[in-house]
Amino acid sequence: ETGVTQSPTHLIKTRGQQVTLRCSSQSGHNTVSWYQQALGQGPQFIFQYYREEENGRGNFPPRFSGLQFPNYSSELNVNALELDDSALYLCASSSPKKGTGDEKLFFGSGTQLSVL
């Protein structure tokens, strides 16, 4: 069983640029969630994709957008980068069963984004 993989592992951008982060979900998982983890903080929910549709969004501005592909892999796009966007971006896949509350997330290792 292949785990969640994210690319790239590290990225340096300058303010105002755009960035795309990629995630391959664990085999058999149809749901992908993205989290932002600032230094010294817990992960903060950005959004979730289920079967190629956005299925919930956290308190992030529209310049944070995403995509999910038919193979359930996903991209996180951030436009007009700001210094505060510097963080670890985590992707997590799951295959929740309805009615069970089974929200076990399998996390990737993350992409460390630095905005200068």
Place this chain on the structure above:
Amino acid sequence: AQRVTQPEKLLSVFKGAPVELKCNYSYSGSPELFWYVQYSRQRLQLLLRHISRESIKGFTADLNKGETSFHLKKPFAQEEDSAMYYCALKQGAQKLVFGQGTRLTINP
């Protein structure tokens, strides 16, 4: 607003001593709570969830609705328990709200 609070950023105990990592939450409804753990150089992973009422690696956590707490406990700490621990609350069907984490260090 739903919130998870882990009051201790750092916790250090000796091997063999009891461990308790605190977690308090605010949620208007029936909460679903989890503990996630991140060992050194490993990815974040689920440790346990309250609905399963399970013991994993000797850890247990009991949901106390009166005190709105979900503390993680282990009677005898081991060195391999050293890690970053996050308490998380399920909000709606989609997202988890995480606390800021507690770094647990077990001293030999």
